[in-house]
Amino acid sequence: MERLLKVQAYQPGGHAAWRLLPLLLCLLPTVALAKNEIAFRVTGVPTDLSAKLQRAMPALSYNGKEARLHELVLSANLRLRDALQAYGFYHAKWDTKTISGPNGDATVQYHIDLGAPIRLRSKDIRIEGQIDENPVLRKTIAPFPLADGDILDQVLYSTWKDQTLSFLESKGYVNAYYPRHEILIDRKQNWAEIYLWLNSGKRYRVGSIHIVGADRYPRWFIDRYLTIKPGDWYSPRALSLTQSNLHDANRFQNIQVTGDTTNLHGDSIPVTIKLASLPEQHLKVGVGYSTDIGLNGILYYDDYNMFRRAQHLHVAVQVAQKSRNIGGTYTWPVGAALGSEYIASTSFQNETYQIWSANELRAAIGRRWALADNARKNVNASIQAMFNLEQANYTVSGISDSSFYLFPSITYSVQNYRNILRPVSGFYVRATAEGASKVWGSTSNFLRLRVRGGWDEMLNRNWGVGGRASLGALWLHGNIRFLPPDLRFFAGGQNSLPGYAFQSQGPTNAEGAVVGGRLLAVAGVHVDRFISHDWAIDAFYDIGNAFDSFSTFHALQDVGLGARWYSPVGPIKLDLAHPLVAPRAPAVRLVLSVGFDF
Structure with a gap:
């Protein structure tokens, strides 16, 4: 009889490539x-x-x-x-x-x-320790996936073994271990025996939390980043999430979140958080390029700890070929949830595009409420309510006007990507409702709704697929000329129809000049072929337009090929897009974008 002790098992991952639809395959040439x-x-x-x-x-x-x-x-x-x-x-x-x-x-x-398989003759699965005092929790442990007589699948064995240990650790059993974990195999007789004994050990709670360093920041502000509190069941994963939250704050460095398992107080483990503050004031200068606005230079100034209350002043100056703007945003945190804050902002923009140009002075004040739990690392959800002021002088297709608006707005947004720097699996939705009335001194009455979103999915390690859509509706009392361009609907550009110039498409006036519309419907699909972990070739198709009524809807379409680099600072996209309907020079448009646009 031959007996082997297996100490490592093969663990594959991914999904079968047959899930990719043949129709989508037609979009992408063989690469x-x-x-x-x-x-x-x-x-x-x-x-x-x-x-x-x-x-x-x-x-x-x-x-x-x-x-x-x-x-x-x-x-x-x-x-x-x-x-x-x-x-x-x-x-x-x-x-x-x-x-x-x-x-x-x-x-x-x-x-x-294949020959004769090895089948499981018997198994000895034991779960012992203090978990026996919690029968409800014990029942939540998934049953062992292999039955006597099954073919020996060591992948299922290893997966269950690791997941069960991780589950117990997340519930406070931080000393859980396997005193015996082995598979005995007789190759001649084609049988195997599994011995898997799990001891949960003692269950612990989070004890006192001691924060060391970063003394210039108020303690209540640092507490917002914690995913643990005294009395919670102790979990290494929760400590890791806390450390990650503090890292993403851009305010701290040398972050250490540790539990002192050598200095126990009964069933509690004290936690120490060591921090060092980053410089509170930042000045950044950069040069970039966007197909929509052209070559641009950017100057940022940030103060992350105004009045030593963790209030954030952000000033941005951008000079581009088609857009010049200067603006400031002041936020001050409120409440216990990350992302909940008061907001005040002001900006001046000068924009000159193919169809329209405008000078716009804007100001806003409001509040954002975070909806996602701090412990849900990849989820960002919020509701934002603002009161806005906008004074604009503008020219659209040769017709000049001015307007003044005071209007409230409310925005719901959710973004759920496993990795925002490599957004290949997840989704986002952003919906805004806003409206103005002459009663408040506005130029005209309007109600405007806008929803946009997208999703991406990895089919396997080599193929990805995704889609996006943007919908809008505008109810306006009076002529659309009394609305500034940013409140009308146009189509075209890298996040709309990349085969057409930025905001160059929409309803026309009697002279045939584009003036913008009251409705918007644009959608697109794309297929990604990954040639490495961080590089992909992309094929896409888009359809839609801005319009005034469904009877006058004229769908524009484009197709294209592009490259994606998921860099350390986010995705960088370079596309070649060709319009299929009403093409104008150039027949192929080059589209470049940097970062994830939510």
């Missing part, structure tokens, strides 16, 4: 991952197992070097063997066939005979 690629294909096994094995052997580049090609094939053989054993097939054999492709590419095809 080689790299020069001289070698791919690996598995046949002769059930579909679900084939997908699992395939993920263990991704396509690789060997750059035309025969020695490297031979090395990659040997490595793939080892990975295939390990993956088969991880799923319970220790007697598998295979025939190998190498198929040459164009441009020096090659495919290694494995036709596999």
Whole structure:
């Protein structure tokens, strides 16, 4: 009898590529991952197992070097063997066939005979310790996924083992451990026995929280970043989230959030948070480029701790080819939730675009309420209520006017991305309602609604898909000429219809000049082909326009190809977009954007 102690199990990830719709595939031409690629294909096994094995052997580049090609094939053989054993097939054999492709590419095809699998003969699963005093919590632990007689799937075994330990640690059992965790295998008789004993240990709560350093900031302000409080069940994950929140505040450095497990007080673990303050005043100068506004220079000044009350003054000066503006925003935190604050802002903008130009003086004051829990790291949700003033002088398609508006607005926004610097999986929604009345001294009465959103999804490690939409409706008493351009609806630009110039499309007047509309409907889809973790090639299609009524809606369309670099400061996108309806010079527009636009 041969007995083996397994101490490591193979853990694949991802999803099957068949989920990508054939229609979307038509949008993107075939793109080689790299020069001289070698791919690996598995046949002769059930579909679900084939997908699992395939993920263990991704396509690789060997750059035309025969020695490297031979090395990659040997490595793939080892990975295939390990993956088969991880799923319970220790007697598998295979025939190998190498198929040459164009441009020096090659495919290694494995036709596999699985042989007799290893089946689970018995299992000894124990969960002991202080958790027995909490039967309700004990019942929430997921049942062990393998039954006697099942094929030995070490991936399921390892996943359950790790997730269960992590679950107990998140509930205060920080000393939980496995006194015995082994799989005994008899390859000759094709059976296995699992021994998995889990001891929860004692359950602990968060004790006193001691903050050291950053003395210039008020304690109540620092408390807003904490995802723990005395009396909570102690969780290493909660401590990690607190440290991450403090890091994202842009106010602190050398952040350490630690629990002193050597200095216990009964069932409590004291926590110490060590901080050092960053300089409170920042001055930043930058140069950028946006297709919508052209080359631009930016000057930022920030004071993050006005009056030593953690109030934030932000001043921005931007000079661009098509837009010049200067503005300031003052925020002061209120309440316990991160992101809840009072806001006051003012700005002056001078803008000159293809269809319109304007000088706008704006001011606003209001309040933002954070809706997301501080512990939900990837979620940002809020409601913002503002009272706005706008004085504008503008010219639209050769017609000059001026206006004055006082109006309230309310905005709901939610953004849920796993990583905002690499927004490839998640969604966002932003909805705003605003309106003005002559009773308040405004030029005319209006009610305006605007909703925009988008979603992205990774289908597997190589393919992603997403979409976006922007909808708007405007009820106006009187002629649209009495509204400044920023309150009308136009289409075109990098976040609308990139095949057309920024805010150049919409309803026209009797002379055929674009004047903006009362309704907006724009949507788009895109497919991403990742050529590495941080680089992707993108194909997209957009449709929509601004209009005054559904009977006059004229849908514009564009298509394009682009490149995506998910840089350390956020996504950088370079697109080539071609209008399909009413094309104007240039036939292909170059669109560049930097950062995630929420």
